[in-house]
Amino acid sequence: MAERPDRARLERALEDALLRERSSRRRFLGRGASAAFLASGLASVLSACGIEGTASISPEELAREARAVRHPKERIGDWTFSNWPLYMDKSVIKDFDRRHGGRCRYVEEINDNNEFFGKVRRQLESGRPIGRDIVVLTDYMSAKWVRAGYASPIDKRNVPNARNLVENLRSIPYDEDRSYTLPFQSGAVGLGYNVKETGRELRSLKEFFNPEWKGRVTMLSEAYDSAGAVLMMQGKYPTTAKLDDVLDAIERIGEQRSKGQFRKFTGNDYTTDLAKGNVAVSLVYSGDMVQLQSDNPDVRFVYAEEGSMLFTDNLMEPAHVEHPYAAEAMMDFLYEPEVAAKLCAYINYLSPVDGIREILERSDPEIAANELIFPPDEVRSKLHPYPSLTVAEEQAMYAEMSAVTGA
């Protein structure tokens, strides 16, 4: 009881002291000073020197960096692998941990290339590690990262199995000798249709503009995919297309859109519309269709006779990667034919690893015979990678596409 008033007095004294200190400082600084402080804060926010661009590093510089890379073998501890949802047989990760020790934190956090880039962009720009040791990005985003110096070179001495990479993917314009990227999986963009709604089999990309399906067609909101389909429809070769060709193709899509040809421009969400019969014809990803077809036999997929866009998702190490050896050991593991075969049987995309068909013929003949997963040679020759555009060209393409899709 006795100490209570004391404490109260002490508290009051303390409070008074604080207030005095505050008020005296206020007297010195005054209102003008605080206004000036606020104004200088605003000014510094305003002049935050703009937003940095994704300027390119020269190919020579990139090549020199790649030659100099050295990631010595080390004990593997905790490390992080970021990937897209439903894109991994989790037992592969467990097998890796068992063989190499350590713990792979496998995160399914990439839902969209641009969105993921937006998430880690600030760290990459300011040269800090992003806390992930492997990321999986689609060609056009991989190109952006490699050119901007946001990717770390791969020390190929740690990835001897990279020799199993299929011939047609060994070089790509933005990374000619695969120093920065290794393909994870590929997929084709093809013609999907619901045969109950169309009443006949379809073969050609021209069906997307066929007035017979007016209002019952979806195309992909991803400009590379939709513009590529139109370019092939026009008889052009999409991989070497120039920006003007691409913009012209998008304009054609716009003409059809204003006629009410399209129900929607979609991401992966065309699957519901197609299976339910809301739409008859969709531009689709081959990997989605293996699953969709087994649920609904009316849904069909064809590699269109004009050709198909081929996209590849790549394994990459971000700049300033913290556990490069673990990442490279995983890349090597994923390129072992047995592991790649197991993965392929699980996720049903096109594997970039040679020699897995023979393994699957023994273990899983149904998968080995599936043309969506192992396209025949005449189809394979008409699978075209995305064109290589500069950052500014790509932005012009997306701006045009966004005007056409209504957003």
Added chain:
Amino acid sequence: MRLRERLLPWWFAGPALLWLLLFFAIPLVNQLSVSLMSGNSEVGYDLTWSFSVYGDAISTYGDQFVRSVLYAGAATLIDLVIAFPLAYFIAYKAGRWRPFWLLMVVMPFFVSQVMRTASWKLMINDDGPIVSVLRDVGLLGTDGRLDATAGAVILGIAYNFLPFMVLPLYAALERIDRRLIEAATDLHASHFTAFRKVTVPLAIPGVFAGSLLVFIPATGDFINAAILGSPNNLMIGNVVQSKFLTVLDYPTAAALSFLLMTAILILIAIFGRLLGTRTLTEAAS
């Protein structure tokens, strides 16, 4: 001591003010400056005070602006029509079941908005029961559809934001002093007249609060248009999203957000005037 008394309210308001400064005022100024930058994603964006972006944004995306306001307005109206009787029932007739009904109103919020909207898509698909009934009774042509129409987007928004209308209306109705209604009927007002002259005017703050809580987020909503709409039903939220995340055209995205905010403020001011200025403060209390 007088100084201390004067400072006391600031101590209480301090955390909120700091919060507003850090997460509203500064980002707002930043957004304003971004909207006046020019460049592209290759060379970056620099502040050039180019006000033309605002004119361009309005002329290019006028349709989406008008659509956003119309859709949000229609959804707000629908919610008001549904929510008023519902809130009235819960406040006056539900008795000890009140908590149950209130729980039912909020229940859908336990499911993510994307899931709720995607379920709508399943219900209104072309071969589904809703569409076939509407076709049978002649409300839709034989080839008519609900999915990918303006109606679907408006219904989706109305459904998703309904609780925001019900709860403030319920709070306003529940607070009304019953003796006022008794007094009205004692003075020979019919039940309907008492409802019209006493209950409704006293519920206006709830109407105002509910309308704001529905209209403001609905105007910027993009999920409903993205899932339930066609390319001709996209709203300004879809444009901002695509400009910001896909096209990486930050100045236009910032300008559009700024214009949207300004448009909403103006509309609310008009709406507040119509309902009487006092309701603004009453709604907040």
